[in-house]
Amino acid sequence: MASDLLAVKHLKKYFPVQKNMFFGKKAFIHAVDGISFAIGPRQTIGLVGESGCGKTTLGRTLVNLEKPTAGEIYFKGKNTADFKYSEWYEYRKSVQFIFQDPYSSLNPRKTVLDIVTTSLRSSNLLYSKKKLAGRTEELLKLVGLSTQYCHHYPHEFSGGQRQRISIARALALSPELLICDEPVSALDVSIQAQVLNLLNGLKNKFNLSLIFISHDLAVVKHVSDMIFVMYRGKIVEKAPGASLFAHTGHPYSKALISAIPEPKVGKSKERIILKGDVSTPVGEMKGCCFQDRCYMAQKICKKQEPPAKQVAKEHTAFCHFA
Amino acid sequence: MKLRISPLTQRRLGRFLKIKRAFIALCILLGLFFLSLFSELIANDKPLLIHYEGKLYFFAAYNLYADKEFGGKYQTEALYRELARSERFQAGTGNFMLFPLIPYSPYTSTLDELEGTPPTAPDAKHILGTDDRGRDVFARLLYGFRISLTFALVLLLLEIVIGCIIGGLQGYMGGKFDLIMQRFIEVLSALPFLYVIILIGSVLGQSFSTLIIIMAVFNWIGLSYYIRAEFLRLKKYQFVDAAKVLGVKRFKILFSEILPNALTPIITFMPFSLISAVFTLTALDYLGFGLPAPTPSWGELIRQGMGNLSSYWLSVYPFIALFLTLLLLTFVGEGVREAMDPKEYTKME
Amino acid sequence: MSVTKKDLVKVNNLSIGFTVEEQYIQAVDSVSFSLGQGESLGLVGESGCGKSVTAMSILKLLPIPPGRIEKGSIVFNGKNILSLAPKELYGIRGKEIGVIFQEPMTSLNPVKRVGEQVAEALTIHLPEMPADKVRSRILALFKEVGLPNQEDIYGMYPHSLSGGMRQRVVIAIAIACNPKLLIADEPTTALDVTIQAQIMELIESLHKQYNMALILITHNMGLVATTCDRVIVMYAGRFAEVAAVKDLFKQPLHPYTNGLLQSIPTLDTKGGKLSSIKGTVPHPSKFLPGCRFAPRCPDRFKQCDQNTPPPLKEHKKGHWVSCWLY
Numbered sequence: 001m002a003s004d005l006l007a008v009k010h011l012k013k014y015f016p017v018q019k020n021m022f023f024g025k026k027a028f029i030h031a032v033d034g035i036s037f038a039i040g041p042r043q044t045i046g047l048v049g050e051s052g053c054g055k056t057t058l059g060r061t062l063v064n065l066e067k068p069t070a071g072e073i074y075f076k077g078k079n080t081a082d083f084k085y086s087e088w089y090e091y092r093k094s095v096q097f098i099f100q101d102p103y104s105s106l107n108p109r110k111t112v113l114d115i116v117t118t119s120l121r122s123s124n125l126l127y128s129k130k131k132l133a134g135r136t137e138e139l140l141k142l143v144g145l146s147t148q149y150c151h152h153y154p155h156e157f158s159g160g161q162r163q164r165i166s167i168a169r170a171l172a173l174s175p176e177l178l179i180c181d182e183p184v185s186a187l188d189v190s191i192q193a194q195v196l197n198l199l200n201g202l203k204n205k206f207n208l209s210l211i212f213i214s215h216d217l218a219v220v221k222h223v224s225d226m227i228f229v230m231y232r233g234k235i236v237e238k239a240p241g242a243s244l245f246a247h248t249g250h251p252y253s254k255a256l257i258s259a260i261p262e263p264k265v266g267k268s269k270e271r272i273i274l275k276g277d278v279s280t281p282v283g284e285m286k287g288c289c290f291q292d293r294c295y296m297a298q299k300i301c302k303k304q305e306p307p308a309k310q311v312a313k314e315h316t317a318f319c320h321f322a
Numbered sequence: 323m324k325l326r327i328s329p330l331t332q333r334r335l336g337r338f339l340k341i342k343r344a345f346i347a348l349c350i351l352l353g354l355f356f357l358s359l360f361s362e363l364i365a366n367d368k369p370l371l372i373h374y375e376g377k378l379y380f381f382a383a384y385n386l387y388a389d390k391e392f393g394g395k396y397q398t399e400a401l402y403r404e405l406a407r408s409e410r411f412q413a414g415t416g417n418f419m420l421f422p423l424i425p426y427s428p429y430t431s432t433l434d435e436l437e438g439t440p441p442t443a444p445d446a447k448h449i450l451g452t453d454d455r456g457r458d459v460f461a462r463l464l465y466g467f468r469i470s471l472t473f474a475l476v477l478l479l480l481e482i483v484i485g486c487i488i489g490g491l492q493g494y495m496g497g498k499f500d501l502i503m504q505r506f507i508e509v510l511s512a513l514p515f516l517y518v519i520i521l522i523g524s525v526l527g528q529s530f531s532t533l534i535i536i537m538a539v540f541n542w543i544g545l546s547y548y549i550r551a552e553f554l555r556l557k558k559y560q561f562v563d564a565a566k567v568l569g570v571k572r573f574k575i576l577f578s579e580i581l582p583n584a585l586t587p588i589i590t591f592m593p594f595s596l597i598s599a600v601f602t603l604t605a606l607d608y609l610g611f612g613l614p615a616p617t618p619s620w621g622e623l624i625r626q627g628m629g630n631l632s633s634y635w636l637s638v639y640p641f642i643a644l645f646l647t648l649l650l651l652t653f654v655g656e657g658v659r660e661a662m663d664p665k666e667y668t669k670m671e
Numbered sequence: 672m673s674v675t676k677k678d679l680v681k682v683n684n685l686s687i688g689f690t691v692e693e694q695y696i697q698a699v700d701s702v703s704f705s706l707g708q709g710e711s712l713g714l715v716g717e718s719g720c721g722k723s724v725t726a727m728s729i730l731k732l733l734p735i736p737p738g739r740i741e742k743g744s745i746v747f748n749g750k751n752i753l754s755l756a757p758k759e760l761y762g763i764r765g766k767e768i769g770v771i772f773q774e775p776m777t778s779l780n781p782v783k784r785v786g787e788q789v790a791e792a793l794t795i796h797l798p799e800m801p802a803d804k805v806r807s808r809i810l811a812l813f814k815e816v817g818l819p820n821q822e823d824i825y826g827m828y829p830h831s832l833s834g835g836m837r838q839r840v841v842i843a844i845a846i847a848c849n850p851k852l853l854i855a856d857e858p859t860t861a862l863d864v865t866i867q868a869q870i871m872e873l874i875e876s877l878h879k880q881y882n883m884a885l886i887l888i889t890h891n892m893g894l895v896a897t898t899c900d901r902v903i904v905m906y907a908g909r910f911a912e913v914a915a916v917k918d919l920f921k922q923p924l925h926p927y928t929n930g931l932l933q934s935i936p937t938l939d940t941k942g943g944k945l946s947s948i949k950g951t952v953p954h955p956s957k958f959l960p961g962c963r964f965a966p967r968c969p970d971r972f973k974q975c976d977q978n979t980p981p982p983l984k985e986h987k988k989g990h991w992v993s994c995w996l997y
Contacts, residue, residue: 099563
């Protein structure tokens with residue numbers, strides 16, 4: 001599809017682990033295990049799942065921080081595997097990443113000006129000092145920081161302000177797609193809302209596409225058009241935000257929704273407590289990836305990988321019983 | 323754009339300035355080193371000022387004045403001490419020479435002026451006595467201080483450059499490069515250092531630069547461990563990933579993003595590295611494998627003291643000089659470490 | 672505050688400060704509260720608001736120095752904690768008060784088998800217990816906190832357990848001596864959502880079953896709503912609001928509580944703009960006179976910038992608020 005900004009086909013990322021110190025076969029963690037999706041302009045996709053489900057690895061693979069084991073990434077219809085140097089430059093310009101931890105993602109030895117203009121200074125174009133300062137001020141204003149902070153160092157800021165600097169840095173080259181890896185989970189509750197509003201505002205202002213990675217279903221629901229629920233490196237349910245809650249198809253999504261403690265009293269909802277822990281996806285698994293924790297698992301779940309089932313419009317769930 | 327020191331560095335600097343002992347030690351050391359840079363004006367057999375037949379000549383130490391200018395026969399530089407005593411100089415009215423405080427260079431052998439055979443004990447003329455060739459001990463100590471510290475500083479610089487590049491690359495690249503370099507380091511550190519110095523010294527001849535290069539080849543290893551560990555730690559930080567995503571090139575990530583954060587061990591390492599360099603140089607000189615012969619050095623003086631056990635000034639004064647220098651450096655080193663890593667003492671009941 | 676049940680904990684006018692980088696920072700400013708037997712209390716606030724310090728002071732588990740208890744008193748079960756000798760404190764910690772820490776990774780000793788660690792907690796306070804009884808008690812505890820294959824787990828090291836299991840072990844240690852009070856400091860922040868649900872259910876059931884008082888320290892309003900009887904909302908070292916859970920969520924009085932509740936995206940909210948509290952949490956060294964929330968408060972007036980807000984005032988029965996609006 002040429003209209004897609006970014007399309008991913010059967011993307012896999014395996015990490016090797018040594019099972020035994022000396023002998024034994026090499027095993028692989030299937031961090032991302034055959035994921036396909038596409039994102040168009042001005043679309044927001046939310047990736048939700050628990051730690052170890054591969055959502056962050058997926059995001060990192062999309063910005064080439066990890067090399068995919070298999071599968072293709074198409075950017076505006078072109079396979080990134082065939083990219084030439086200049087095309088990579090274009091790609092980096094268009095696809096930017098916002099990191100989870102606002103404390104370790106900013107270099108403590110650099111001033112805000114240096115941090116925000118990192119990409120400009122390492123681009124092929126030459127910018128004068130004056131131009132860099134001007135652009136920094138522009139960007140700081142955009143993310144709601146005072147321009148007087150240009151020469152301050154990261155540790156002089158609070159978590160929320162740091163995340164704003166991080167956003168300004170990502171916006172420096174005017175990207176088209178922003179991948180946000182848990183951008184608010186390290187922040188205080190009262191600051192989370194500010195940053196979410198900022199991201200939303202920027203999205204509308206610059207017609208950005210967003211891939212929003214989070215473990216917090218409520219946050220994801222708030223920002224996304226489409227929500228992908230991930231488990232053990234696989235997408236188990238794809239749905240438009242409202243439809244996911246109205247016609248939840250996959251038992252894992254159901255459990256996830258029910259597990260969110262809501263700041264309300266009196267409303268008693270059915271709580272599904274899953275047994276067991278999120279296991280590390282080592283090696284191939286036959287059948288459904290959720291079989292060992294599922295409360296409605298049957299024999300078939302151990303044998304067959306569940307097919308995609310249409311639950312509602314644009315809403316598919318990968319479960320035998322959806 | 324005005325230079326803005328990071329508040330963290332400011333705080334560290336402030337803490338260092340508050341540690342009185344370290345700060346004073348640093349001031350003394352810097353002051354002495356600065357003074358020793360002008361040793362030629364403090365202890366020299368070339369006068370500061372010459373007045374000869376109505377003409378003034380300044381700073382003979384830095385300007386070459388031929389013998390001819392003072393009525394001599396030769397184009398070569400005048401021998402000022404002899405000149406001052408010569409009849410033609412003393413005959414002219416108003417002729418005079420102003421010598422530095424210590425009117426001897428470390429190479430001046432004053433055998434002709436000495437009473438008794440060298441080494442002579444301290445007296446009014448030679449405040450710390452003379453060595454076995456009749457050279458002034460104070461002058462030799464002063465120049466020896468300059469050479470020791472210069473040697474140590476140049477060595478330190480080389481160490482930092484080599485240590486940072488190799489340690490940094492090891493930490494950042496990891497994998498095979500790290501493994502191979504680590505084995506190489508093991509081989510290098512297993513080589514007997516003294517043996518190599520004697521060997522190369524006898525093949526290439528002893529000199530300041532050969533000695534420094536050989537020592538640098540061995541000394542960067544210690545620092546590279548720290549740098550490697552820092553890089554291993556820092557490369558996992560998200561700002562390194564962020565730089566990659568923003569398209570910063572590899573070497574720029576290495577030296578502009580990571581290195582500034584890895585400076586703490588270098589800075590705390592510095593004073594102690596200086597100490598070891600000064601000490602090693604003295605030891606080598608003592609053994610006779612250090613700097614070539616007429617170079618003024620503490621180790622060489624102490625060696626003379628061994629040969630002339632009754633002449634206490636040959637061993638005691640260089641020993642005191644060495645002790646004080648190392649003590650001051652240790653104070654600075656302690657202060658730097660404390661400023662970088664202040665400990666808070668806590669007790670839980 | 673009147674609590675009809677017998678008070679287990681009574682904290683009066685407590686102030687705690689820390690000296691950090693040669694600066695004195697007041698972490699907790701004149702707080703008073705009480706906790707009845709078997710009651711569950713939520714202590715909510717953002718990072719750095721002093722909620723952990725307040726709760727840990729009940730055990731006198733503070734680094735002193737740099738910490739300093741300026742004034743106030745803490746009475747636990749009739750004993751004045753602040754004047755107790757260290758030896759008597761050791762008798763209370765772990766025995767009468769159990770603590771669940773945030774990081775199950777770091778609160779267990781990585782080089783000791785988990786069984787031994789629980790045994791340690793048990794034998795410190797009950798030295799006369801015979802070894803075989805200790806073991807059977809631990810296995811029973813493991814079963815109680817929902818660990819499978821208790822015998823196997825007894826001999827395992829913490830690193831071979833998952834985060835949720837480790838937290839269960841930590842809970843087993845906390846409840847080993849049947850404490851009267853359980854302090855849970857962000858017990859599920861490091862855990863996944865589905866595991867969080869498991870652990871919270873466990874804590875709730877233990878609290879009910881053994882009639883332990885519970886102090887739940889958290890930043891998550893949702894957890895408080897589902898678990899606690901009463902809530903204290905803290906902001907910048909002071910109590911902003913104290914109320915029964917149902918009152919607080921039905922009708923928050925303090926502008927901070929209100930803003931906080933509004934700014935949390937829930938499953939019911941539609942996309943678009945979230946209402947948010949402007950500004951950031953002030954650094955403790957930059958507290959202004961007057962109300963510490965004033966710079967961020969939408970309803971502030973002249974009074975707020977000048978005067979420290981009045982001490983907690985009972986606005987409705989059991990609903991206390993410290994704000995000039997009331």
